Amino acid sequence: MTIAKQNISPTDGVYISYCLDGNLFNLQRLQSKTLVTMEPLKNIEKFTYLGSVLSSTNDLTSEMQRQIGLASASFGRLSYRVFMNRDLTSTTKISVYKVICLSILLYRSESWVLYRRHLKKLEAFHTNCLQCILGVKWWHRVLHAEIHSRAHVNPIETIISQRQLRWLGHTIRMPTDRFPLQDTL
Known part of the structure; x- marks a missing residue:
């Protein structure tokens, strides 16, 4: 050496x-x-670098909590103007949700290695937002699959898988001298 x-x-x-x-x-x-x-x-145990929470244990739990918190804050800021607005159609509300809240929630999700506990937390937030947008309450006992079909939105696991496959396709098509391709292979 x-x-x-x-x-x-x-x-x-x-x-x-x-x-x-x-x-x-x-x-x-x-x-x-x-x-x-x-x-x-x-x-130190964890710190934020370029918007990501890095921890000494390499666990995504703190990153998930941060992303859910940021997405929840943006959903809360838009609630009364967009999601609770009776003058807007549910299609418009869902479009705003996809563009703003889902983008914040799934920022950098292409590189995540998720466990079932992470997917459950993300899916719970995703479904709660869709229930709020569609006006579905818990006592209506509507299945999550039905909520996703009404909103024309895939479950969070499917969305993350699509994003990861899209990113992998981009990196595979890169020239071999590019850094992301060298890092992946």
């Missing part, structure tokens, strides 16, 4: 040590302390 070091005094900036062996993630390197201006950085 070759280690390249650049000697920088503490007044010049950050001391950087990097490896040229091709290994990006090395357990020994990940557990070592990172120094910035000779003070160690703290290890």
